[in-house]
Amino acid sequence: MPINVKVMNRPVEQVSYIRATLSGMANTFRHFVSGRRHEVTTQYPEEKEAISRRWRGTHRMLTTETGKAKCVACGLCPTVCPANCIKLVPGEDEDGNRYPLVFEIDEFRCIFCGYCQEVCPEEAIHVGRHYENAEYSREGFVYDLERLTAQTHPVCEMWDPADPLGE
Template identity: 80%
Template sequence: MSYIRSTLAGMATTFKHLVDPHKVTMEYPETKWDLSPRWRGTHRMLTTEDGKAKCVACGLCPTVCPANCIKLTPGEDEQGNRYPLVFEIDEFRCIFCGYCQEVCPEEAIHLGRHYENAEYDRASFVYDLERLTAQTHPVSELWDPADPKGE
């Protein structure tokens, strides 16, 4: 008898939502999500005034990454300035934790507020330095411990 009661309760819930005038469907391409400023989406590498990546290839981001999705090969120019020869992020492996953004001493790598990542093949989800610096979406804000509710 308990299965009849459960079935009727489920049907009552379904009927209640069927006649509820409150619509929850979003017309997606025309209407976009209103994201939080702390939303962590696709990565973005910030650049200096002359267009070069702000990254100094310190190696902290691949070290702290729990998903092991960042590949970094450091290089050095004639003046002794370090820069990344290879900087790649595999967006499929990334768990979007934000550790790379938090640990970066130059504030070069950021998680952006972008969530529309559609590609035709898996290799396109590996973002190299050129693609990371070409991103223009707004960046995610870090959590402020002075404002625990994020308001």
């Protein structure tokens, strides 16, 4: 497939930009005297704007009624993760039930795609709607199983093809 190149010729005669400048100044003056004042600044800590139900923020591990993580250490989430940010070491108890010995998510590496939530057969891992995550060290952004199960923020509602507008 050949590449088409469009050659643009610059004007060779003297060009005056005064007309464009005056047009822009007139537009600015029109907005200045229109009388409409648009409040665009949100006073952040006191006021928070609503975010979408489909916002993908920090992760959360759901638990059973007994307080244990729902994860069965199947290994699908680290396999499907494009950023390779999930570390999973599976274990097995005396009854033959699988559980994660180590489950860590590096939030710095994560691209918040939501694949881990989509692929989980037990619906254990969810991408939450929490976005205020400040830490003083890089190690603070590695969420282990204990920290993931302690999260209480609401979870993301992924896009439903039957409802394209998200209503």
